[in-house]
Amino acid sequence: MKRLFVVLSLLVAASMLLAACGPSTPPFECKDALGCVDIAPGAPIRVAYAMVVEGPDASLGIDSKRGVEIAIDDKKELLGHSIELVGENTGCNAEGGQAAATKLAADKSIVAIVGTSCSSEARAGAPILSDAGLTLVSASNTAPDLTDPAKHVAGYARTAHNDKVQGAVAAEFAYASGVRKAATIHDGSLYADQLQQVFANRFKELGGEIVYQAAIAPTDTDMRPVLTEIAAAGPEMIYYPIFVAAGGFVTAQVREVSGLENVKTMGADGIFSPDFIKAAGENVKGMYLSSPDFSAFGAGYTDFLKKHETKYGEKPLSAFHAHAYDAASIIFAAIEKVAVKDADGTLHIGRQALRDAIFATKEFSGLTGKLTCSATGDCADPKIAVYEVVNPDPATWNPGAAADSNPKKVYP
Amino acid sequence: MTKSWLKRVSATDVVMWVVSLIIAGIVIYGSISSLQSGKYDGNTWKDLIVYGLTQGSIYALIALGYTLVYGILRMINFAHSEIYMSGPFASYFLASALLTSGFMDKQPWLSLILVALFAMFSSMVIAVSVERIAYRPLRKAPRLAPLITAIGASFFIQYVFKGLFGAGVKNYPELDVLKGQVNIFGLEMYRIHVIVLISAVGLMALLYTLVMKTKLGKAMRAVSEDKDSAALMGINVDQIISTTFAIGGVLAGAAGFLYAIMFRQVSWYMGFIPGLKAFTAAVLGGIGNIPGAMLGGLFLGLIESIGPTLFLAGLGIPAPNQLKDVIAFTLLVFILIFRPTGILGERLATKKA
Numbered sequence: 001m002k003r004l005f006v007v008l009s010l011l012v013a014a015s016m017l018l019a020a021c022g023p024s025t026p027p028f029e030c031k032d033a034l035g036c037v038d039i040a041p042g043a044p045i046r047v048a049y050a051m052v053v054e055g056p057d058a059s060l061g062i063d064s065k066r067g068v069e070i071a072i073d074d075k076k077e078l079l080g081h082s083i084e085l086v087g088e089n090t091g092c093n094a095e096g097g098q099a100a101a102t103k104l105a106a107d108k109s110i111v112a113i114v115g116t117s118c119s120s121e122a123r124a125g126a127p128i129l130s131d132a133g134l135t136l137v138s139a140s141n142t143a144p145d146l147t148d149p150a151k152h153v154a155g156y157a158r159t160a161h162n163d164k165v166q167g168a169v170a171a172e173f174a175y176a177s178g179v180r181k182a183a184t185i186h187d188g189s190l191y192a193d194q195l196q197q198v199f200a201n202r203f204k205e206l207g208g209e210i211v212y213q214a215a216i217a218p219t220d221t222d223m224r225p226v227l228t229e230i231a232a233a234g235p236e237m238i239y240y241p242i243f244v245a246a247g248g249f250v251t252a253q254v255r256e257v258s259g260l261e262n263v264k265t266m267g268a269d270g271i272f273s274p275d276f277i278k279a280a281g282e283n284v285k286g287m288y289l290s291s292p293d294f295s296a297f298g299a300g301y302t303d304f305l306k307k308h309e310t311k312y313g314e315k316p317l318s319a320f321h322a323h324a325y326d327a328a329s330i331i332f333a334a335i336e337k338v339a340v341k342d343a344d345g346t347l348h349i350g351r352q353a354l355r356d357a358i359f360a361t362k363e364f365s366g367l368t369g370k371l372t373c374s375a376t377g378d379c380a381d382p383k384i385a386v387y388e389v390v391n392p393d394p395a396t397w398n399p400g401a402a403a404d405s406n407p408k409k410v411y412p
Numbered sequence: 413m414t415k416s417w418l419k420r421v422s423a424t425d426v427v428m429w430v431v432s433l434i435i436a437g438i439v440i441y442g443s444i445s446s447l448q449s450g451k452y453d454g455n456t457w458k459d460l461i462v463y464g465l466t467q468g469s470i471y472a473l474i475a476l477g478y479t480l481v482y483g484i485l486r487m488i489n490f491a492h493s494e495i496y497m498s499g500p501f502a503s504y505f506l507a508s509a510l511l512t513s514g515f516m517d518k519q520p521w522l523s524l525i526l527v528a529l530f531a532m533f534s535s536m537v538i539a540v541s542v543e544r545i546a547y548r549p550l551r552k553a554p555r556l557a558p559l560i561t562a563i564g565a566s567f568f569i570q571y572v573f574k575g576l577f578g579a580g581v582k583n584y585p586e587l588d589v590l591k592g593q594v595n596i597f598g599l600e601m602y603r604i605h606v607i608v609l610i611s612a613v614g615l616m617a618l619l620y621t622l623v624m625k626t627k628l629g630k631a632m633r634a635v636s637e638d639k640d641s642a643a644l645m646g647i648n649v650d651q652i653i654s655t656t657f658a659i660g661g662v663l664a665g666a667a668g669f670l671y672a673i674m675f676r677q678v679s680w681y682m683g684f685i686p687g688l689k690a691f692t693a694a695v696l697g698g699i700g701n702i703p704g705a706m707l708g709g710l711f712l713g714l715i716e717s718i719g720p721t722l723f724l725a726g727l728g729i730p731a732p733n734q735l736k737d738v739i740a741f742t743l744l745v746f747i748l749i750f751r752p753t754g755i756l757g758e759r760l761a762t763k764k765a
Binding site: 214225 | 460579671721725730734737
């Protein structure tokens with residue numbers, strides 16, 4: 001025990017010594033409260049993603065990651081440095097978010113992070129990254145909790161809409177389409193739980209009735225028992241803002257349950273993806289999905305879609321590619337604002353200064369609109385629409401308002 | 413007399429009794445109030461039972477694979493969940509080929525049988541290869557070694573499938589012949605559920621006959637009792653073990669096929685949770701015991717399906733369905749406390765390996 005202590009203290013002393021005699025006479029002194037990232041001339045500026053790029057919910061993260069990649073292509077270089085994208089898979093759950101955040105926080109060369117994908121990941125991962133001095137801008141976290149003044153962590157911002165908006169629009173659409181009794185399903189994730197609650201509250205405000213609020217586990221495959229339970233409550237619509245795997249099972253099985261043969265179904269942006277249509281099968285026809293309103297996006301969006309098609313040979317996989325593009329662009333703009341170049345050409349980026357610059361974003365014209373960040377990190381210019389799936393063939397995926405669009409915009 | 417009885421009771425026993433009384437109370441009170449609430453009619457209960465039995469028979473078919481292998485080798489084949497996954501996954505490609513060629517529309521039943529056979533065959537090939545590559549070289553090694561290679565094999569198969577065929581879910585074709593309801597003894601049932609139940613029960617009956625009535629079954633039982641003596645009696649032990657794995661693989665492939673036509677999604681990680689549940693079912697029924705695995709599977713499926721509505725909905729607990737695993741595993745723990753060898757008991761030879 002004693003020997004171990006001696007060895008450890010020697011190690012600590014040695015590392016201190018090494019750290020002390022690193023750069024012999026630093027020409028630049030970092031005065032930033034959170035420290036600086038130093039980028040040697042010719043070295044790339046490293047930006048990381050923390051997204052779900054593997055597993056059943058991968059379409060969400062891959063879609064966002066592509067948005068970041070196109071933003072990097074468009075930017076080409078930043079203050080004479082190339083931009084390098086590194087990253088970790090977050091798995092769309094709290095454990096994965098925590099693991100990815102811990103890994104990213106250990107890499108001191110990372111300047112900022114675009115992520116996370118799922119709100120639960122941010123709940124666990126954002127505090128770790130924030131404490132490490134990093135700033136993360138999420139393209140697809142929508143849970144209201146994350147930017148709630150009481151729970152917001154300092155380094156967290158997002159370009160995705162707050163679900164206070166999405167849930168309300170979904171409820172208004174449901175009520176306007178004549179539904180008076182609705183049931184909801186969530187999977188215990190921060191995103192789904194809060195979104196269905198916003199929906200339920202708004203729907204009740206409008207005069208509707210929430211007849212059942214069910215919960216499942218994201219790994220469940222047999223949804224018939226829970227749907228039977230819901231059927232006993234007699235809803236006209238089931239709202240399940242969950243993810244691809246479980247959402248697919250619910251959609252595929254809903255018509256098999258007696259009493260639900262004609263019930264309307266509605267999901268949210270987490271399953272706004274051809275992958276979901278693939279998983280759900282025939283029953284997906286006629287299902288409503290709320291999502292960012294692509295037709296209300298800025299002029300640059302058509303151009304973005306063209307680049308996406310050339311680069312990846314397909315249409316976007318999910319709903320948040322443009323938000324990811326904007327998140328990356330905000331980070332690049334902030335880096336340009338705060339980076340200092342010293343005599344030998346080394347670039348210094350103060351972490352606190354970068355964070356402040358990101359939060360100070362005002363009237364930034366991005367693909368998704370004019371972005372202005374609030375003090376708690378809500379940067380979105382939220383525009384939500386409701387789409388209807390008109391064709392269960394995933395190859396026809398082409399969201400929009402045109403006659404041949406699938407899914408097709410129906411509200412507002 | 414009373415005194416000595418009191419002396420033998422320890423504090424742990426008392427706590428166990430109290431806890432089990434509380435649980436029994438919750439179960440009984442919850443059931444009564446659910447049944448009296450009038451929220452659910454007979455049809456709802458019938459549906460829940462059918463769902464439970466269909467899911468349970470799939471668990472049972474997988475559980476048989478665990479139990480057969482345990483009976484003969486005294487080891488848990490943790491790669492069994494991947495053997496189960498590989499069948500429907502491989503047959504997915506045949507099914508979608510048949511669908512795009514139009515053959516499936518012309519000959520739906522024939523193509524279903526073809527796809528099912530292919531699923532069973534693929535699972536069997538994987539099961540036998542896993543045994544040959546990962547377990548046989550370690551037959552004489554300490555018992556923990558094959559356990560670790562089993563976990564290794566499980567990961568290997570998972571990631572090979574993921575690497576070859578992608579991480580996303582694949583949608584199994586939806587067949588018109590499986591849609592719609594049929595009337596059986598006055599009960600309206602979905603055709604697909606009837607097919608799943610009949611196939612599962614048929615396979616289980618076949619297996620039971622095979623093990624109990626045929627020469628091969630006798631050899632399997634002999635190897636399970638004592639490998640060395642069986643070898644002395646002229647039984648080729650390695651071949652019997654391979655056959656056992658093959659049978660387990662066929663059953664797992666069939667289970668996977670039934671799962672795939674019922675839930676219509678296949679993916680590389682689909683084996684993990686059902687494999688875990690089926691292992692639980694095997695332990696619940698008494699590992700190594702063939703009727704036990706069947707019973708355990710059906711019991712687990714039923715409890716998962718009915719439990720939340722029957723026990724918890726009546727207590728006014730919101731969204732009880734997310735607690736279905738809690739219910740199932742709580743009952744498991746209590747059954748194992750009172751019957752540590754499972755419902756039907758572990759059937760092991762007196763002379764253990």
